Amino acid sequence: MRLSSLADYAVVLMSAASRHCGAALLAEGKLNASTLALETGVPLPTTQKLVSRLSAAGLIESTRGIGGGIRLARPPASISLADIVEAVEGPLAITTCTIDGNHDCALEDSCTVKPHWGVINQTIRKALNDVSLASLAEAPAAQKIKSMEHTL
Amino acid sequence: MRLSSLADYAVVLMSAASRHCGAALLAEGKLNASTLALETGVPLPTTQKLVSRLSAAGLIESTRGIGGGIRLARPPASISLADIVEAVEGPLAITTCTIDGNHDCALEDSCTVKPHWGVINQTIRKALNDVSLASLAEAPAAQKIKSMEHTL
């Protein structure tokens, strides 16, 4: 039920990248894997690996060569946590039996549990979809931090 | 982001157990790990392991000895998916940084992402809490199954 650490890192990296993505894209210093690793504290090799996956998923665009680098493929407001998590971890489903085309479960149709997972999946997906990169970059409301201490 | 298969099994086992828990607790045939394994198709050793954890978490009660067995510790309506998942997987948190008392993250306070995880955690927890064992045992509404095909 926990997010993989790679997905966690990916969110941090994308958040950092969006801060570099002002009016002009590659304006304030060139943005590349090394820069991101330095800013976020994520190990460089891991950062490179994640950059690859995020690029393959179409969330960032990369130009190689001597003056190359990376940039967000879309504006921060149109990239959600769901996009990032899904890019790194694959289909966003809490149980494998709800992934379309999967028929490994012996119970299948007679299973009374399965339909409930669908509802829960939908809820989780919505929660992750409602948070965009743009809102992540905003300064955290002190109110939210305070209230969080009582949620777990 | 996926549920561990152990937690998945645990839900199926508890669901099966609740069907055996009518008016009289140990009435219809004795309920033990072997019976559950047979009914659900979950491997016996794995079932025994899960029974141990669920018992330790206080969700089921076990009596050993020659006429022993297991039974639900509480009525099905007051046992939720959150209880079961948490019993098997530990604290219900999508990221380790939101678990109380954890300070492994180097970013900590300056992290703009953290407060959002708290909100998402709360949402997921609520979704799992809203589904009780009692509702799981009910026949799945055909309507739900149909609509699920379009959720993922």
Add this chain to the structure above:
DNA sequence: CTAAATGCGACTAAATAAGTCTTATTTAGA
């Protein structure tokens, strides 16, 4: 007191994920 049935905990093996390294590609400068 004995024996059978059961739950409980420790151990081993497999799968997955994280991290490291090497290779291929591109472009500025000579």
Add this chain to the structure above:
DNA sequence: TCTAAATAAGACTTATTTAGTCGCATTTAG
């Protein structure tokens, strides 16, 4: 046009977690 430097992309190795198996301790009917 060629060379070299900088970068992303992909393959590999290692480590951690997870699933599965086995043997032991405990309990109670006879």
